[in-house]
Amino acid sequence: MSVSGSGSGRGAGSTPTDTATALAPYGWDEGWAEAFAPYYAQGLLPGRVIRVDRGQCDVVTAEGTVRADTAFVTPHDPMRVVCTGDWVAVQPEGNPCHVRAYLPRRTAFVRSTSSRRSEGQILAANVDHAVVAVSLAAELELARVERFLALAWESGAQPLVVLTKADLVPDPVTRSHLVADVETSAPGVPVYAVSARTGEGLDVLAAVAAGGTSVLLGQSGAGKSTLANALLGEDVMDVRAVRDADGKGRHTTTTRNLLALPGGGVLIDTPGLRGVGLYDAxxxxxxxxxxxxxxxxxxxxxxxxxxxxxxxxxxxxxxxxxxxxxxxxxxxxxxxxxxxxxxxxxxxxxxxxxxxxxxxxxxxxxxxxxxxxxxxx
Structure with a gap:
């Protein structure tokens, strides 16, 4: 990921029209423009967080991608920290820049932390579609699918289930039964069988993803990064082979990354989630x-x-x-x-x-x- 140089005065020439043109592929619309209006007068620059890492984040703006510090908007409440998918107001001067505020979130995918305290952890913000990836290379865990879907519905996003590695189940009858089992556990949720290797089902998934921001969720080894690469049309995300013994894999994605899709829409790829605790869901x-x-x-x-x-x-x-x-x-x-x-x-x-x-x-x-x-x- 390339990050632009620092240089003072960034954003001085940016206008609302420039922003609308440059950030439309990342989901900028009239609603976000209206919410950001008060920050223009302060000389701040709008942008979307595409990656967060140890108190800093990469933000795509009308003038390129900048590295910004989040110290000014990092409270003790873990539910209010900047996360991937946020729309933020950036103070463009300095190296790094600073995030001064983030716009109210439309949706937020939240799970409980592993601590004994009742705290939530935001995995992604402003998501339209929550894509639960489930590998057909391993035995279906319907209870885990239901757990992911509960969090997805609670987030405010529209969930869908993607059964990956469909090419490993060539028998149409067996595959039909597996899809039916998941559909029974996911009332009102679309269920698609896809294969990144053969391309099966990718056109349908790409059409859904083109309609906004999608977040990929699932366990390690579910094929999320492979699926992301297939949707992106290039090998952007690192991929590792799963273990033959149990079909599980190691974490290949270690941060949440927001990427613009060539067919429209944006995709947030997340690390494999071993624990998915409910949080007020x-x-x-x-x-x-x-x-x-x-x-x-x-x-x-x-x-x-x-x-x-x-x-x-x-x-x-x-x-x-x-x-x-x-x-x-x-x-x-x-x-x-x-x-x-x-x-x-x-x-x-x-x-x-x-x-x-x-x-x-x-x-x-x-x-x-x-x-x-x-x-x-």
Whole structure:
């Protein structure tokens, strides 16, 4: 990636018209221009962050790509640090330049950090499409797909699932079954089987990506970098072979990079994600398991736990084969995890959870006594 030289006075000749022409391939539109208007008067330069690295970032502007320091906009809150995909206001003088502000984000893909504190980590900002890459070279982990989709829906972006390395499953019947399994776990989400090696499905994916900003998400070895290179039409991202034993790979992408696509739109390639913790994603979980929440509306009790309660529409759907039991278990697991994350920063919710635990414990004890004595106490 080339970075322009420093030199004072950068941006002095840039106008809103220059910016619109130069930054349109990176997603600049009238909405961003309106949001940036107050910063023009301050002599600041608009640009989009294409890479962040240790307190500095590369920003593409109307006058080229500049290296900028983020010290002025790096608070203690990890949710407010500059990230790839942000639109920022750059003070052009100096070497490096400085980011003075970033524009309000339209969407943000956030996961919980690995720490015990209830903190989120922003992986990408201002994303239109969240592309979940899943390799067909390894056994499908539908629960992991559902986890990625919950975060994608919560971000505000439109998720889609791309089943990579489709050429490794040449049998059309087998491939059709795999696609159907993922579609069952991804209601309302497009699912595409693609092959970067043969080009299968790339035209459809390129057409989707041309409609805005797309972020590639998935585990190491999912083929994200290979897919990115295929969409870019050149080998920009480093690619390494996966392990034969389990189909998994090592991290080849170590930073999040935003790249303009030749057919339009921009792509953010991310490092492989080993851990994908939920972060206040109740709405996203509800979207992924929309059929369960819809069924729950028909349960006899409004607080039905979908276990052994009479008149449970969810359990009835499972018994009739309309809903896989695995889906219900995955739904419960993600709800519990999300509730635990939110409760770490919400004292009232922690109290409600404890009360709920006590209520369920009392119900369980009563049920046990009933079985033993044949009557309720």
């Amino acid at each position: 109740a709405t996203g979980v509800g979207q992924v398991f929309a059929e369960i929440e819809e069924l729950a509306e028909g349960c006899r009790f409004h607080d039905c736990a979908h276990e052994s309660e009479p008149g449970c529409a969810v359990q009835e759907a499972i018994a009739e084969g309309e809903l896989p039991h695995r889906r219900l278990e995955s739904y419960r697991k993600l709800l519990r995890e999300n509730q635990r994350i939110v409760a770490q920063s919400d004292a009232r919710l922690r109290s409600e959870i404890r009360k709920d635990w006590k209520r369920k414990d009392a119900q369980a004890r009563a049920a046990m006594e009933f079985k033993r004595g044949g009557h309720w106490r």
